[in-house]
Amino acid sequence: GEDVEQSLFLSVREGDSSVINCTYTDSSSTYLYWYKQEPGAGLQLLTYIFSNMDMKQDQRLTVLLNKKDKHLSLRIADTQTGDSAIYFCAESPNYGGSQGNLIFGKGTKLSVKP
């Protein structure tokens, strides 16, 4: 079955880079996503990558995709205390024409120390 795995915790110092890793199982996923959840709030889409891309950069965010290893990572440069949140990786499985849905990982809690 489909599964998305991520480590549960990451702690970094302010100003350092953070790298959050994710592995997924469905190689047919067309898009892969990173969502951010701040305390007491809903998830917000941070960024996404199309499966035929290796890398996508958006300001401080860099997404790397290794399709062969089914590995996705999110790098946050110059991490700030405001980046403290839970980050969810999600894949969009393609069920060959039938309806699918986003499969979320369990979330990585990023703590940024001043």
Add this chain to the structure above:
Amino acid sequence: DTAVSQTPKYLVTQMGNDKSIKCEQNLGHDTMYWYKQDSKKFLKIMFSYNNKELIINETVPNRFSPKSPDKAHLNLHINSLELGDSAVYFCASSLTVPGTTNEKLFFGSGTQLSVL
């Protein structure tokens, strides 16, 4: 001008009661969802509706009944609440049908349900 709004934000109730959570989106999206996030922050889809029709129905107890009066609204009614129903319930919407193309989800801020 909240995009996806759900009410109430907090819901505290006794076991056995029946309760509803409402959700509305003003984005003009065709698809709406209910997700459940448990105390360990695991997020699981429950239902998805496209243009008022049910398209995803994961294995949830039939005490949970979604209702979509129009494509901008998807309400969740829960009968005979149990302790294990305590969680945060998120409504979401997307422009596209799941699995067809880039289905960016827009989430509401959640309803924290506590069953005593």
